[in-house]
Amino acid sequence: MPHDCVVSYWYWGDSSNSVPELMPLRDLFDALYGEPPLYSLSASQWEEQKEEIAASYARATKVARRTGFARMVSFEYLTPDRLVQKTRFSNGISVTANFSTEEYRSADGLTLGKWEYALEEPPAESEAQLP
Numbered sequence: 001m002p003h004d005c006v007v008s009y010w011y012w013g014d015s016s017n018s019v020p021e022l023m024p025l026r027d028l029f030d031a032l033y034g035e036p037p038l039y040s041l042s043a044s045q046w047e048e049q050k051e052e053i054a055a056s057y058a059r060a061t062k063v064a065r066r067t068g069f070a071r072m073v074s075f076e077y078l079t080p081d082r083l084v085q086k087t088r089f090s091n092g093i094s095v096t097a098n099f100s101t102e103e104y105r106s107a108d109g110l111t112l113g114k115w116e117y118a119l120e121e122p123p124a125e126s127e128a129q130l131p
Contacts, residue, residue: 007035008033013040015040016037016038016039016060017039017040017049017053018040023052023053023056024115025099025115027056027059027060028097028098028099028115028116030060030064031059031060031062031097031117032087032097032117034064034066034068034087034093034095035064036064037057062119067091072088072089072090073088073090074086074088078106079100079104083099084096084097084098084099084112085099092121096110096120097117098112098114099115100114101115102114
């Protein structure tokens with residue numbers, strides 16, 4: 001029997017831009033969990049926040065577009081302080097997020113700066129390999 005997926009959002013009163021300077025950090029959570037961002041603002045705030053919201057949207061929706069119909073199948077902490085985390089989705093996508101203010105370097109060469117994430121997609125199958 002197939003399993004459904006749920007799209008989760010921030011609470012509107014605690015939306016991605018509720019503290020504008022923390023939007024990059026909120027975007028990390030969105031990317032890690034494959035969820036789209038949620039913005040809550042008045043028309044008078046648009047001019048002040050539109051550039052940050054556009055940058056946040058570009059960061060946060062990259063993963064959500066690729067994982068919207070996939071289940072999260074695993075979650076793990078990669079560092080003892082739990083500030084570097086990794087999720088995997090049923091379509092083969094994985095996301096590694098660095099919540100630390102320090103650079104993270106993995107044994108396999110992945111480097112993430114403060115509040116950065118990496119999206120890893122499975123290799124595309126060539127037509128020669130298809131049945």
